[in-house]
Structures are given as structure tokens and as C-alpha cells.
Amino acid sequence: MRIVFVIGTSTGGVGTHVKALARDLGAAGHEIGVIGPAATDEHFGFSLLPGVRFAVLELGTGIGPADAALIRRQRGLLRSFDAQIVHAHGFRAGLITQLTLRTLRSRPRFVLSLHNRASGQGLRGKVETRVETMLARGADLVLGASTDLVERAQELGARDARFVPAAAPEVTPVSAEAAAATRAQLASTYGFDEGAVIVLAVGRVAPQKNYPMLVRGLGRLGDTTGSTNPTRTADAARTGQDASRTKQDAGDPALVVLIAGAADETVLREVRAQYAELSAASAIPPLHFLGARSDVAELAAAADIYVLTSVWEARALVLQEALISGKAIVATATGGSTELVGDAGVLVPDDDDRAFAAAVAELAGDPARCAELGARARARGAELPGEREVAEELAGIYTELVSAQVG
CATH class of the missing domain: 3.40.50.2000 (Glycogen Phosphorylase B;)
Structure with a gap:
């Protein structure tokens, strides 16, 4: 399969998780692309992984007029990757990806992984809830890293929401x-x-x-x-x-x-x-x-x-x-x-x-x-499941989604 991951700014768990997925799915023979900020690549080394293509998309953290340029660039990148699955991680990556996919005549299957909950208050909280709702209803599949995130997606109208853990890297024993x-x-x-x-x-x-x-x-x-x-x-x-x-x-x-x-x-x-x-x-x-x-x-x-x-x-x-x-x-x-x-x-x-x-x-x-x-x-x-087990579970889910689209 041709799989593209989209990730925003990260220095912790989300980047670690996506790197493991790109590495293990690439090793299993899938064509893997990763789209995200240059600093995220510098921190995790996506572009150094064998068989993984990395493309820069400076997602940033705020919503604004510059998003139109991000959407145009991502549209060109997704066309060049010819992805069957686009898997965005987090609200920011998910929002830009969903808006980009709306501009494509023939679009890949859209998977959204939620790793954090929205925590804004007042006006910001209302905006975040609207974005959450749009993403939950617009994705073909929403994956939550915890069951409360899955339940939240279901409450907001997700057509399909499931729990898939982000596995910890292998821990080297210390004498x-x-x-x-x-x-x-x-x-x-x-x-x-x-x-x-x-x-x-x-x-x-x-x-x-x-x-x-x-x-x-x-x-x-x-x-x-x-x-x-x-x-x-x-x-x-x-x-x-x-x-x-x-x-x-x-x-x-x-x-x-x-x-x-x-x-x-x-x-x-x-x-x-x-x-x-x-x-x-x-x-x-x-x-x-x-x-x-x-x-x-x-x-x-x-x-x-x-x-x-x-x-x-x-x-x-x-x-x-x-x-x-x-x-x-x-x-x-x-x-x-x-x-x-x-x-x-x-x-x-x-x-x-x-x-x-x-x-x-x-x-x-x-x-x-x-x-x-x-x-x-x-x-x-x-x-606890390991990184390879989680990658294999996701490969099965991707196959299910692609097969359903073809059918």
C-alpha cells in the first residue's frame, strides 16, 4: 500500500509513534511518505529511514490566512505520493489534511489519530469543539490513543472510531x-x-x-x-x-x-x-x-x-x-x-x-x-503491545479501508 503520514510539530510521543510506524510499515514492504515540519524531521530523522520519503510542510500551531498556502502545497504533495491512505496525527495535521482532501477529485482514505484532548476554554473552547466535530465526521476512521478519546469522537458523530495504542519503544535492560x-x-x-x-x-x-x-x-x-x-x-x-x-x-x-x-x-x-x-x-x-x-x-x-x-x-x-x-x-x-x-x-x-x-x-x-x-x-x-504489533494492526486496518473503497 501507499501510505502517507501527516504530523505537526512534535518532540515527544506523537513523533516517536509515527517514526515507529513509518519504519516498521516500510520494512514490511509498504510505500511510506511522511509530511511535516522540517524541525520534526530534524528531531526524529524520518528522512533517514530506509524507503521513507519525507516532504516539508510547515504546519505551525495557529489557524490563519497562511493555511491556504499549506493546503495548496499539501495537495501537490499528496498527488505526487499517489497515496491510498493518508493518516494524520493530531488536530492541526488533521485539520489541514481534511481541508486539502476536500480539494481533490479522487481522494485517498483519510485516517485521523487523536493523541490529545482539546482543552480550550471560552471562545477558544467553542472553536476547538467545532474543529473536533468537523474532523470526527469528516474522517473515514478516527483512532484514539485512549478510550476516552474514542468515546469523544463517537459523541461528536464519527462514523467509525476505534482504540489503537501508541506503543512504547523497546526498553533496553539496564544492569x-x-x-x-x-x-x-x-x-x-x-x-x-x-x-x-x-x-x-x-x-x-x-x-x-x-x-x-x-x-x-x-x-x-x-x-x-x-x-x-x-x-x-x-x-x-x-x-x-x-x-x-x-x-x-x-x-x-x-x-x-x-x-x-x-x-x-x-x-x-x-x-x-x-x-x-x-x-x-x-x-x-x-x-x-x-x-x-x-x-x-x-x-x-x-x-x-x-x-x-x-x-x-x-x-x-x-x-x-x-x-x-x-x-x-x-x-x-x-x-x-x-x-x-x-x-x-x-x-x-x-x-x-x-x-x-x-x-x-x-x-x-x-x-x-x-x-x-x-x-x-x-x-x-x-x-503491553510493542511497536511492531501496533504497526501490523494498523496495516490490517488500512487494508480493510482500501478494500472497502475498491468494493
Whole structure:
């Protein structure tokens, strides 16, 4: 089959998912094209995949007069690809693709994957709902990365909506020696004891990840448990920089929180200021921002507890990786996270810093409970579909759509 993927700006899960699909479907003998921004190609390397043709379409994020030029360019690209299936990922890519397909006399089958929910309020929310409705009703098939997205598409009038997961990349096992070395390096770099309980969050410092809730939870930890030792330096509290542990009470395990991921600088400044204000008023666990990292597997192996505080996630790849790695998990019960984690972790209500603090405190003081949840997570992770399985499922769906069109 001749399949074209359309993707907008991405540095995370959506781009990872589309790259895996392009790679695996191309390896299976299908003709694959990818259309998207140059920066997305630079980040994921679509144009470097064997047998994959990449074409630049600078989709951007806002709706405006420039969209007419995008539609004209995409129309020419789709004609050159002679696609049988056009599979757009996300609202922006879906909107431009649907408008483009309306201009074609003979159009391919249109598949839309939803990876996020619309979250606008007021006038913006009304506009987003109109776009959602148009896309749901205009696509031949809507795929949701979580069941709530499928249900939303059905509510808006989709003729066919199904759940297809975005699978996590294969997780390379990390040896105990490598994990210990990573722990030692982190302790040395950020000034905490190697015996500390490491709480790890992985994800871009952006509004969706709700790190302010994490910080509020840290502020409550002193009230919920006596097992943590939230010592910090006065200088760090005054300047708003990452805090470093200065001492550790005998028999009282320290707790340190690490956040790995690129940052929206405005959001990062706000979270740092929030942390500085709380830590100036009372002793709370140290918090360090690691920035974008290429050693996430090693970080996860070195950590004791994995946390995800997002206001919403469809099927977070980092959460899947934590399951596969066998981590004790504390996550907000939103979107697809509930069905993904099940009883293999501790789920807390969205934006509930009190429940979050209680869950982290419990695990920090109970290694046996951590080990139990880690074992459950590993078993759950072993059941998750891999990237090749998802690609094969999609190939079957594409064949079904093309056959129906021919019939």
C-alpha cells in the first residue's frame, strides 16, 4: 500500500509513534511518505529511514490566512505520493489534511489519530469543539490513543472510531551495575546521599505535566510522613535554584526529586519560583531539573519511585517505559493512565497534591511495597503491545479501508 503520514510539530510521543510506524510499515514492504515540519524531521530523522520519503510542510500551531498556502502545497504533495491512505496525527495535521482532501477529485482514505484532548476554554473552547466535530465526521476512521478519546469522537458523530495504542519503544535492560553508577553520578552532581529515595518524573516542563502540583505535594511531605528528610540549603531557597541536601539524619532516609525533560522556559521559571517560596517557609525535599536527557532508561533504573502528575495523558510513552522497567509508580488518574496502569501502581486524583504526597510518603517509607508495585508494573509492562504489533494492526486496518473503497 501507499501510505502517507501527516504530523505537526512534535518532540515527544506523537513523533516517536509515527517514526515507529513509518519504519516498521516500510520494512514490511509498504510505500511510506511522511509530511511535516522540517524541525520534526530534524528531531526524529524520518528522512533517514530506509524507503521513507519525507516532504516539508510547515504546519505551525495557529489557524490563519497562511493555511491556504499549506493546503495548496499539501495537495501537490499528496498527488505526487499517489497515496491510498493518508493518516494524520493530531488536530492541526488533521485539520489541514481534511481541508486539502476536500480539494481533490479522487481522494485517498483519510485516517485521523487523536493523541490529545482539546482543552480550550471560552471562545477558544467553542472553536476547538467545532474543529473536533468537523474532523470526527469528516474522517473515514478516527483512532484514539485512549478510550476516552474514542468515546469523544463517537459523541461528536464519527462514523467509525476505534482504540489503537501508541506503543512504547523497546526498553533496553539496564544492569544493576549501570543503575548504581547512574545513581552515584547523580548523587555526586546534585549533592545528595546515594542512599536517598530517588523520585523521578520524566516529561517536558510544560503546563500539561502539572509540575506545580508536584511542588505542592513536596510542601506537604513533611506533614504526611516522618520518613523523609527534606534538608535544603538556605542559599538555594533564597535564589530559587535547585536545592541540594546538606545533611541526613541518622536512620532517616532522604528523599530527592528529579525532573528530566526539556522545558518551556516560562513554565520552568514559574515552577522554580513556586519551589523557592515553599522551601523558604519550611524544609521540603530537594528538587532538581535535569533538562533533556538521552539516558532516561538509566535514570529510571536508578530511581526508586516514578511519578507522573499530568492533568491529562492519552497513553504516555514514559509511563509505559516505567511499567516495562518495573518501577513503583504514582500517577494521576486521568485520560488513559487509569486503564494503562491498573493496579500496577498508585493512582491519585488529578491535581490532588495531598493524595500525591501521601502516596509518595508511603512508598518512600516502605521498600517492600515499592518492590511489590515494581513487580506488578513489570508484569503489566510485559503485556503491553510493542511497536511492531501496533504497526501490523494498523496495516490490517488500512487494508480493510482500501478494500472497502475498491468494493
